[in-house]
Amino acid sequence: MPPRPERGSPEEWLQRAQANLALAKLQGEGVMLEDLCYQAQQAAEKAFKALYISRGKEFLFTHDLDRLLLGLEELGLEITEALDQAAILTRYALETRYPGGFEPVTAGEHREAIQHAETVLAWVRLHLQP
Numbered sequence: 405m406p407p408r409p410e411r412g413s414p415e416e417w418l419q420r421a422q423a424n425l426a427l428a429k430l431q432g433e434g435v436m437l438e439d440l441c442y443q444a445q446q447a448a449e450k451a452f453k454a455l456y457i458s459r460g461k462e463f464l465f466t467h468d469l470d471r472l473l474l475g476l477e478e479l480g481l482e483i484t485e486a487l488d489q490a491a492i493l494t495r496y497a498l499e500t501r502y503p504g505g506f507e508p509v510t511a512g513e514h515r516e517a518i519q520h521a522e523t524v525l526a527w528v529r530l531h532l533q534p
Contacts, residue, residue, distance in 0.1 A: 417454035444517040467497035490520035
């Protein structure tokens with residue numbers, strides 16, 4: 405197994421999360437809502453990982469937001485109901501990322517994915533340690 409790359413700073417991870425959120429909001433001809441929702445999931449995932457790094461902790465290399473939240477809770481952070489609900493974004497990294505086997509994402513689900521990602525980023529910003 406190759407060595408892990410440098411993790412980067414929490415600020416760099418949060419910057420990437422914000423970039424993913426910006427991509428999740430782009431719409432246009434030929435753009436699939438599933439792909440935009442994947443970007444929303446990536447925003448939440450990278451934001452959570454920024455929080456791990458800010459606290460000097462290792463994180464799991466996973467797309468599963470429930471698992472990342474469990475680890476943050478074990479670090480003493482209070483996980484709100486809104487964050488628990490945001491874990492639904494995991495499906496966009498696992499189920500809808502590739503063709504087949506799922507119902508198409510609706511415009512309402514896309515809006516909800518954006519809201520969940522925004523909630524996560526706002527919560528992470530409040531809890532980042534310098």
